[in-house]
Amino acid sequence: MEDKTTDQSSTELKIFEAAREVFQAKGLEGARMQEIADKAEINKSMLHYYYRSKAKLFEKVYQLSIIKVIPKIAELLNENLPLEQKLRSFVDKYLEIVKANPDIPLFVLHEMNKDPNRLRNFMIDQIGKKVQPFLQQIREEREKGNTVDLPAEQIMVNIMSLMIFPFIARPVFKTILDKDDEGYEAFIEERHRILPDYVVSIVMKKSS
Structure with a gap:
């Protein structure tokens, strides 16, 4: 159970760092979920599993940064x-x-x-x-x-x-x-x- 939680936290951190880099470079409108997924080294479906929309992901990055x-x-x-x-x-x-x-x-x-x-x-x-x-x-x-x-x-x-x-x-x-x-x-x-x-x-x- 701990390993699964650790993996989930690691994936979320990778998504956050990738999204922050893309959003800060391109803003909300210019960013693409596929680019964020590629940078986080995950597939796009997994990215949508954690964050259903680009706006939700942006809000998370915005709040934490x-x-x-x-x-x-x-x-x-x-x-x-x-x-x-x-x-x-x-x-x-x-x-x-x-x-x-x-x-x-x-x-x-x-x-x-x-x-x-x-x-x-x-x-x-x-x-x-x-x-x-x-x-x-x-x-x-x-x-x-x-x-x-x-x-x-x-x-x-x-x-x-x-x-x-x-x-x-x-x-x-x-x-x-x-x-x-x-x-x-x-x-x-x-x-x-x-x-x-x-x-x-x-x-x-x-x-x-």
Whole structure:
């Protein structure tokens, strides 16, 4: 009985990993069940035994991937820290999360563009509401003259753009910078080292 349970768990894990790779690369509409079955090294009938539809499988991958990653990112914004320290911590930890899940930003972007309503409520609850205290903290520091004179929303978008774009535009930058996979990973590691201090330098005013 245990062997059967173990085999079932192993098969489900193979399906999940295969589906995550295909969905993150192609989104819900572009993915094909046959491709997922081939990648999981099972036949299509077995795939349908575990998941009767592509939508059900997508929902499972979505729940186990996106829902785990995005709340972690939102939590970073609400650490009880002074703004300068929070900026460094947020950038550092965010990049750690995204490096471990490099296809997630493109996956979310693809699905939001394809069907905004699919992720809308989740994004509002997990990001939109939780980002408000962080924006308010930036506003308060701006009032004190401690940050650059920009709206909090502009500062937030600038920070997120600096962090996310190298992952979303990876194929473009690999070509422009003439880097193979290993070279681009080194580039991301270098960026991880320099970005926390750089973000602080473009947001916080230097004390005189």
